[in-house]
Each structure stands twice: as structure tokens, then as C-alpha cells.
Amino acid sequence: MQAAPETAKGSPWYDPKIRGYVYQALLISVVVYVGYAMVSNVSQNLARQRIPFGIDFWDTQAGFDINQALFPYTARSSYGDAFWVGLLNTLLVAAFGIIFATVLGFLIGIARLSRNWIVAKAAMVYVEVIRNLPLLLQLLFWYKAVLEPLPRPRDSIAIPGGALLNNRGLYVPEPVFGAGAGLIGAAFLLAVFGSIAFYIWAKRQQAASGRIYPIGWVSFGALIGLPALAYVVTGGPVSFNYPAMGGLNVRGGITVYPEFIALLLGLTTYTAGFIAEVVRAGILAVSKGQWEAADSLGLPYTRTLSNVVIPQALRVIIPPLTSNYLNLTKNSSLAVVIGYPDLAQVFLGTVLNQTGRAIEIVGITMAVYLTISLLTSAFMNYYNQRMALVER
Amino acid sequence: MKTIMTGILAGAALALTISAASAQAPRSTLDQVKARGVLNCGSNTGLAGFGVPDAQGNWSGLDVDYCRAIAAAIFDDPSKVKFIPLTAQARFTALQSGEVDILVRNSTWTMTRDTTLGIAFLATNYYDGQGFMVRKSLGVASALKLEGAQVCTQQGTTTELNLADFFRKNNLKYTPVTFATADETRSAYEAGRCDAFTTDASGLYSERLKLSRPDEHIVLPEVISKEPLASAVRANGDSQWANIVKWTHYAMLNAEELGVTRANLAQSAQSNNPEIRRLLGVEGKLGEGIGLTNDWAARIIRHVGNYSESFERNVGASSPLKISRGVNALWSNGGLQYAPPIR
Incomplete structure (x- = not known):
């Protein structure tokens, strides 16, 4: 083993490792200080102006309406x-x-x-x-x-x-679903999974044999055909508003x-x-x-x-x-x-x-x-x- | 290693000094305004009659006059105001953060705003109420016939809330269409996006003037809410500033009540009436009590006029809006404008 001659000289300031740590420490303290200053500044100012802080408003009644809502929302909602x-x-x-x-x-x-x-x-x-x-x-x-x-x-x-x-x-x-409409949904899901399975199978076949299958047409036919078949079988339970x-x-x-x-x-x-x-x-x-x-x-x-x-x-x-x-x-x-x-x-x-x-x-x-x-x-x-x- | 520790400690000490300095108590708003040499006034982005800049950037309006009156009282110069146009969305944040010293921007005084936003409403310079405007061709003569209507309104306003209340109370269905600014709201209404346009009644008359064919639109008779439009400042315990803002409005009202106008200001100062003499600072030291000079009210009247003069010039008979005094008449004429006495 050979002692490193640089460290032997004495001053740790010339040790690149220690210097690296110092720079890291400085950077961290600056970041921490900036974060602290921001938080304390905001909280002091809020307190001075008596502005409450928190998300307690979350459950308060909103009182205004919104035209497009994907779930039932009224002015009584929060x-x-x-x-x-x-x-x-x-x-x-x-x-x-x-x-x-x-x-x-x-x-x-x-x-x-x-x-x-x-x-x-x-x-x-x-x-x-x-x-x-x-x-x-x-x-x-x-x-x-x-x-x-x-x-x-x-x-x-x-x-x-x-x-x-x-x-x-x-x-x-707007479609209104009557009794038996669930079957149409099931048929559609079946078509989706069937299409995915066919896609994987066809790709494997192609990789193995080079034969190309009409994936697009088969999936399209299944996605339209299966629900249509279910619709006819169940006697047309879907009406429209x-x-x-x-x-x-x-x-x-x-x-x-x-x-x-x-x-x-x-x-x-x-x-x-x-x-x-x-x-x-x-x-x-x-x-x-x-x-x-x-x-x-x-x-x-x-x-x-x-x-x-x-x-x-x-x-x-x-x-x-x-x-x-x-x-x-x-x-x-x-x-x-x-x-x-x-x-x-x-x-x-x-x-x-x-x-x-x-x-x-x-x-x-x-x-x-x-x-x-x-x-x-x-x-x-x-x-x-x-x-x-x-x-x- | 010792030097490093010393360095870090020195840095930390410096940091603490800086934060201590920033935590010092702030100067009073009046001192800040005086030091700055200009009053920062939060204003509407453009509402005819209340706060609107002309092509040269000169602001006019009832709200604008309020700020000019404060500048006149402080600086004896009504032009020392910087008007900062604010949308309905930005207005309270701008006041909270100190971007403006005062907000006079047709803002409704409500309990929620007064108690939870860190701001304080002071004096109602216009009593308003919410109404609806529709196309004449719609064939609707009452707001109660607006079942199923689509209504254009500005978001983040009391208008939006009153609208929901009104339709809920009367068990009517409607669809709100909300926009961030008054201009976007009006142009959507004009493009036929909505059956009705709703805002404060004064705003309806003002916005109607901006439509390409104002005659084809009518304002429905119903007034569905109380909208006291008031001045607001930060609720930071600076009662001196609050007094200046409040008493500026009261001075204009008292001047109207006592018949002091821009034209007769000089003669009024010679009057024997002690009320007028106190108002104009000939007697007493009331102005000094709020950090101003004793002729503070005389300055307001000289540069801006009394409340009636400002009202008629901006929204009343001598303006395109032609709004009658109505509930904004003095209490002595059956209205709501009532100022505590200056004594």
C-alpha cells in the first residue's frame, strides 16, 4: 500500500473528496434555506392578513353550476x-x-x-x-x-x-338500456378480447409461417357483428331518447x-x-x-x-x-x-x-x-x- | 475543517439576519403610498361608467373617481393614481398580495369575502342588483320564463352563485356558460351562444351599449339579488388607511348633502354653516386625525366633485348609461346613500 501524497500534505481543503462534500453541503443548505424562507414568508404574511390556510373548503357546498359534468353535479355539490x-x-x-x-x-x-x-x-x-x-x-x-x-x-x-x-x-x-341489454355489452367485451387474442395468434402465425391474416377485417367484423347478433337475439332491448x-x-x-x-x-x-x-x-x-x-x-x-x-x-x-x-x-x-x-x-x-x-x-x-x-x-x-x- | 465550520456558521447567521429583516413590521399603507408618490388602485378591465380607459389611456368612471378622490385627498393631485385592471378572478388575490392599495372594482360586499379573504369591505359606492338581458326576439318578458335557458355569465362572481340560487329557488332548469372576462361573456352572448346574459343591472346597461345592435336586447324587470358594490382594503389592522378610504366616500356624500360642489367650493368655504366649515377644514383638525391635511375634503371636491357630480358624470343623466339615482339617491331623497356626519 502506498499513502496518497496529496492528503499527506495536510490541508483538507486540497482534498477533492472533502471539497466535494463541502460543495454538496453548501448546495443543500441553500436549497433548505430557500424552502424555509418561502414557507415562513408565506405563513407570516397569511397570519398578518388573517387569511386562513388549509383545504377545509373541500367539503363546503360550492353553490355554482357547471354545464358539462361527467357525473351528477349540482350547485349543492362540494x-x-x-x-x-x-x-x-x-x-x-x-x-x-x-x-x-x-x-x-x-x-x-x-x-x-x-x-x-x-x-x-x-x-x-x-x-x-x-x-x-x-x-x-x-x-x-x-x-x-x-x-x-x-x-x-x-x-x-x-x-x-x-x-x-x-x-x-x-x-x-341517448341510448336507454332495457332488460337483457347486459348481453350486448358482454358480446362487445367478448369481441374486444377475441380480437386481441386473434391479433396475437395471427402475429405468431405470421412470424412462424409468413402467412398474413386479415386482422383488421376480422376485428371490425367481430366488434360490430357480435353486439348486433346479441341485439337481435335479446329482442332489441335498447331504445333511444x-x-x-x-x-x-x-x-x-x-x-x-x-x-x-x-x-x-x-x-x-x-x-x-x-x-x-x-x-x-x-x-x-x-x-x-x-x-x-x-x-x-x-x-x-x-x-x-x-x-x-x-x-x-x-x-x-x-x-x-x-x-x-x-x-x-x-x-x-x-x-x-x-x-x-x-x-x-x-x-x-x-x-x-x-x-x-x-x-x-x-x-x-x-x-x-x-x-x-x-x-x-x-x-x-x-x-x-x-x-x-x-x-x- | 475549522474554517469550513466557521464559513457555514457565518452563512447561517447571514441567512437569519435577512429573514429577521424581512419579518419586521411593515410601514402603514399611507406611508407606502406617499413614499411611492402614487396610489395603486385595482380597477375593472373595462366597464363603461365604472372603470374604463379611453383610447389615450385616461381612466374614467364612478369607481375610478373614488380612487382619484383618495389621491386628491393625499397628494392634492387626482392624477397620482395608477389604475391596475383586474379580472374578476384576479382581483382579491391582487389586493391580498399588496399589488394594489385599494380595490374599487364593482365588487359585491358579501360575508364570505369580508370574513375569509383577509380583506375588509368599507363603503358601498353603488347599490346594485343582478338582472338578465335577453334578445327581444326570444319573446321572454320575465326571468321566470327562462325555463331551460342557457345563460352566459362571468365566473368567480357572486352573479354565478345568485344565478344558481335563483333557478333553484324557482325550480327551473338552466345551463350556465361561464367565461373568465366580461368581454368574452358578452361576445359569446352576442354570437348566440346563450339565451340570456346575466350580471349586475348596471353592468347590463353598460355591456348593452357595446353590442352591435343594443335595441334588439332588453333587460328583464326582475332584480334577483342585492349587490352592494363596495371599496375594499387589506384587513391587516391598518385602521388609518381604512379610515381614509371610508371617509373619502363619506366626504363626497356629505358634500352632496350640504350642497357643496366643485363650482361653489370657494363660496362654500366662506359659509357660516359649521357643518360645511368642518367638512372643508376651515374649522377643526379632522383631516390630521387620519394622517391627511385638514383641507382633505376640499381637495376631493375641487378635483373630483361631490358624489352627485361623479354619479351624473359617469353613470347618470350626463352619461350614455342614463341610470337614475334610484336606491343610490341620498337617504334624504329616499335612497340608501347615507354618510355619518363629519364632526
């Missing part, structure tokens, strides 16, 4: 219920937005690489226009675009199938409010512009040799795309796609300007104002958005790991 209404509305628009934006984004991203000049240029114009205008402006545009051309309730547009459309929203028939004009507005049915439609349109088209670029970048990242190899095997263009290029492109696409999903969810809080009752509008807006508990409510809202984002992120990381190149 502020806590209002929070859940807002959160569910945020998740609803974010979920639909993510699905539609992904589909539209993939289509446009692929279209940008199309060999058809017009399709490629149209996709390019879309991406450039959408990406370069502020989302707030687009939301206001969509809200106006939804509200202005639609007629007043008395002159509702009748859509075949019993739905009505006017400037108060889209009213669709059709919307109809009554009094000042349309009554009955399920209402899809214009604010939801406008917000969904705005978020979908905006995010699709970004996803399109991500998809294009991902496809271009797949080396040309892969295309040529598929070509030389005689695979048609669509199959090359879906079976050779996109699976490889996904590895590049998923991480930035996650960011876009997170952005979409967070951007849904711009709903405030068009009156869609999402978490920000209901909780950060109305509840904060009625209770005056700014610190608590802003804190809770931040925690909620953070949780949603981290969960989305965690799921996408899991998916990314599954899709990542398996190195052997």
Missing part, C-alpha cells in the same frame, strides 16, 4: 366535487385530443413525404400555418368558427340518425357543447401539426437501404411503410411524441378563454375566486398537472422500451 368535474373534463378533452391528433398527425406526416406533389405541398402548408400561429388565437378562431355558422336552436340542423346540431351544441340520441326542441332549447339526448367541440378541434389540429413533423423526421431517419430492401422483396408501398419503415421510425418518434402529448394536455388549460369547464377554468378560476384560497388551489392544480404529465410520461417510456431496438 368544491371537491367541482374539482373532480374539472379534472375529468380535462382528461376527457386530453384523451380525445391525443387520439385524434395522433391519427391526423401520422396522416399528415406521411402525406408530407408523399410522391404526389399536391398532397405533399398541402401537408407542408398545413404544418407551416398551424405551427406558426399561437394556439390561443386558433382556439378563439375555432370557437367563432363553431358558433357563428350554426343556426339557433329553433332552426337546428337535423342529422340523419336523430341527432340535432345548433349553436348550443351537438345533441345525439331522441333530442327534440322544447321550450327555449333542445331537450333530451346527450349534449356535446360547442366549447368542447372547439377546444377539441383546436388542440387536435394544432398538435397534429407538430406530430406530423415528428413522424416525418422519424420516417426520414430510417435508412434508405430499408426502403430499397423492401422494394427488392417486392413489397407494395403501403406494406413497406406499415411493416418495415414505421416500426423502425417509431423508435425515433416516441420520445418527441410524448412531449407533444404532454403539451396537448397542458394546453387544454387554455380552455379558459372559450369557457370550457376544465380543471383550470373550474378549480383555478371559479373555486379559487369563491374561496379565496389562492396558495392551496394553485398548489393543488400544479400537483395535478404534474401528476398527469408524469403518468403520461411513464406510460410512454414503458411503451418506448418495448418498441426500442432489441440489441442481441
Whole structure:
């Protein structure tokens, strides 16, 4: 063993290890102090102004109504219920937005690489226009675009199938389930699981024998056919509550409010512009040799795309796609300007104002958005790991 | 190792000194305003007659005059006010956090707000009540006929709560559509999103003027709530500041009651009436008692006028709103505006 000559010199200040600890300790004390200063400053100021602190308002009666609620909510419900209404509305628009934006984004991203000049240029114009205008402006545009051309309730547009459309929203028939309707649900679930099982089986068969099964058609047929069969067998237990004009507005049915439609349109088209670029970048990242190899095997263009290029492109696409999903969810809080009752509008807006508990409510809202984002992120990381190149 | 420990201790000592300094008792609001040289007044983002900036950024309105009167009393200069436009959502937080010294923004005085927000309401400068506006073509003549209506309103207001109460009390169904600002609410109503638009009656008349065809809309006769619109300050025990805000309003009312106007201020100062002499600071030292000069009320009247002058100029007969005094008349004329005597 040989003694380290540096430490032998004496001064511990020159020991990189000790120095490292000192810097760490300093950093920790600064962080702790800043945290302490914030908390003590807030509590002192709150006490001086006699502002109560805590979430005891949670169970207090809210006293205001919300138009779109996914569970029964009235003015007699609590502020806590209002929070859940807002959160569910945020998740609803974010979920639909993510699905539609992904589909539209993939289509446009692929279209940008199309060999058809017009399709490629149209996709390019879309991406450039959408990406370069502020989302707030687009939301206001969509809200106006939804509200202005639609007629007043008395002159509702009748859509075949019993739905009505006017400037108060889209009213669709509400299914009313009678006895035996459970069987239809069961048939649908069976179809879902059956389709998944068939998908796995077909993929294994393909891997083993190279034979390709029509997964899409089989699943589609099962999903429609089985419930339809159950409907006929049980003697048609489902009736519909059709919307109809009554009094000042349309009554009955399920209402899809214009604010939801406008917000969904705005978020979908905006995010699709970004996803399109991500998809294009991902496809271009797949080396040309892969295309040529598929070509030389005689695979048609669509199959090359879906079976050779996109699976490889996904590895590049998923991480930035996650960011876009997170952005979409967070951007849904711009709903405030068009009156869609999402978490920000209901909780950060109305509840904060009625209770005056700014610190608590802003804190809770931040925690909620953070949780949603981290969960989305965690799921996408899991998916990314599954899709990542398996190195052997 | 010794030097390191010393360093950390020194850092901690420094930190404690800083936090001790920040914990010192704050100066009174009046001192802060004087030191700043300008009064920070929380105002509406734009409500004609109450608080609205013109194209040059000059603010006018009944609420605006209130703040100008306070500035006149402190600085003898009504222009030393910085108007900070606040949405209904942001207003109380702005007052709590000290961003504004006073909130005069057509805000309703309620028990919840007065007792739980750390703010104190002081003087009602306009007694209002909530009403509904609808299109004439809707064929509705009473709010009780609004069964099934979709109603546009501003979120985070007492309006939103009264609306729910009104429909619940009368066992009627409705759908609220709420927006963050008055402008968004009005434009949605105008675009046909709602059957009715609801806010304080004064606000309805003011917003109706901004519609493209005001004649096609009517205000329904029902007044469904009490809306005392009042000034508010932080409830931090600064009674001097509260007195200045309260007595500014009372001075304007007393001036009206005693017939003191901008025009006759000079003659009034020569008056034999002891009440007028006390109001204008010719006799007594009442102004010094609230940290101002004795001619504080004379300054208010010289620069802003009495309550009647401010009312008529902003919302009354000489304004586009043409609102009659109604319940806002002096108590001696059968109204609710009543000021304790200045003596």
C-alpha cells in the first residue's frame, strides 16, 4: 500500500473528496434555506392578513353550476366535487385530443413525404400555418368558427340518425338500456378480447409461417357483428331518447357543447401539426437501404411503410411524441378563454375566486398537472422500451 | 475543517439576519403610498361608467373617481393614481398580495369575502342588483320564463352563485356558460351562444351599449339579488388607511348633502354653516386625525366633485348609461346613500 501524497500534505481543503462534500453541503443548505424562507414568508404574511390556510373548503357546498359534468353535479355539490368535474373534463378533452391528433398527425406526416406533389405541398402548408400561429388565437378562431355558422336552436340542423346540431351544441340520441341489454355489452367485451387474442395468434402465425391474416377485417367484423347478433337475439332491448326542441332549447339526448367541440378541434389540429413533423423526421431517419430492401422483396408501398419503415421510425418518434402529448394536455388549460369547464377554468378560476384560497388551489392544480404529465410520461417510456431496438 | 465550520456558521447567521429583516413590521399603507408618490388602485378591465380607459389611456368612471378622490385627498393631485385592471378572478388575490392599495372594482360586499379573504369591505359606492338581458326576439318578458335557458355569465362572481340560487329557488332548469372576462361573456352572448346574459343591472346597461345592435336586447324587470358594490382594503389592522378610504366616500356624500360642489367650493368655504366649515377644514383638525391635511375634503371636491357630480358624470343623466339615482339617491331623497356626519 502506498499513502496518497496529496492528503499527506495536510490541508483538507486540497482534498477533492472533502471539497466535494463541502460543495454538496453548501448546495443543500441553500436549497433548505430557500424552502424555509418561502414557507415562513408565506405563513407570516397569511397570519398578518388573517387569511386562513388549509383545504377545509373541500367539503363546503360550492353553490355554482357547471354545464358539462361527467357525473351528477349540482350547485349543492362540494368544491371537491367541482374539482373532480374539472379534472375529468380535462382528461376527457386530453384523451380525445391525443387520439385524434395522433391519427391526423401520422396522416399528415406521411402525406408530407408523399410522391404526389399536391398532397405533399398541402401537408407542408398545413404544418407551416398551424405551427406558426399561437394556439390561443386558433382556439378563439375555432370557437367563432363553431358558433357563428350554426343556426339557433329553433332552426337546428337535423342529422340523419336523430341527432340535432345548433349553436348550443351537438345533441345525439341517448341510448336507454332495457332488460337483457347486459348481453350486448358482454358480446362487445367478448369481441374486444377475441380480437386481441386473434391479433396475437395471427402475429405468431405470421412470424412462424409468413402467412398474413386479415386482422383488421376480422376485428371490425367481430366488434360490430357480435353486439348486433346479441341485439337481435335479446329482442332489441335498447331504445333511444331522441333530442327534440322544447321550450327555449333542445331537450333530451346527450349534449356535446360547442366549447368542447372547439377546444377539441383546436388542440387536435394544432398538435397534429407538430406530430406530423415528428413522424416525418422519424420516417426520414430510417435508412434508405430499408426502403430499397423492401422494394427488392417486392413489397407494395403501403406494406413497406406499415411493416418495415414505421416500426423502425417509431423508435425515433416516441420520445418527441410524448412531449407533444404532454403539451396537448397542458394546453387544454387554455380552455379558459372559450369557457370550457376544465380543471383550470373550474378549480383555478371559479373555486379559487369563491374561496379565496389562492396558495392551496394553485398548489393543488400544479400537483395535478404534474401528476398527469408524469403518468403520461411513464406510460410512454414503458411503451418506448418495448418498441426500442432489441440489441442481441 | 475549522474554517469550513466557521464559513457555514457565518452563512447561517447571514441567512437569519435577512429573514429577521424581512419579518419586521411593515410601514402603514399611507406611508407606502406617499413614499411611492402614487396610489395603486385595482380597477375593472373595462366597464363603461365604472372603470374604463379611453383610447389615450385616461381612466374614467364612478369607481375610478373614488380612487382619484383618495389621491386628491393625499397628494392634492387626482392624477397620482395608477389604475391596475383586474379580472374578476384576479382581483382579491391582487389586493391580498399588496399589488394594489385599494380595490374599487364593482365588487359585491358579501360575508364570505369580508370574513375569509383577509380583506375588509368599507363603503358601498353603488347599490346594485343582478338582472338578465335577453334578445327581444326570444319573446321572454320575465326571468321566470327562462325555463331551460342557457345563460352566459362571468365566473368567480357572486352573479354565478345568485344565478344558481335563483333557478333553484324557482325550480327551473338552466345551463350556465361561464367565461373568465366580461368581454368574452358578452361576445359569446352576442354570437348566440346563450339565451340570456346575466350580471349586475348596471353592468347590463353598460355591456348593452357595446353590442352591435343594443335595441334588439332588453333587460328583464326582475332584480334577483342585492349587490352592494363596495371599496375594499387589506384587513391587516391598518385602521388609518381604512379610515381614509371610508371617509373619502363619506366626504363626497356629505358634500352632496350640504350642497357643496366643485363650482361653489370657494363660496362654500366662506359659509357660516359649521357643518360645511368642518367638512372643508376651515374649522377643526379632522383631516390630521387620519394622517391627511385638514383641507382633505376640499381637495376631493375641487378635483373630483361631490358624489352627485361623479354619479351624473359617469353613470347618470350626463352619461350614455342614463341610470337614475334610484336606491343610490341620498337617504334624504329616499335612497340608501347615507354618510355619518363629519364632526
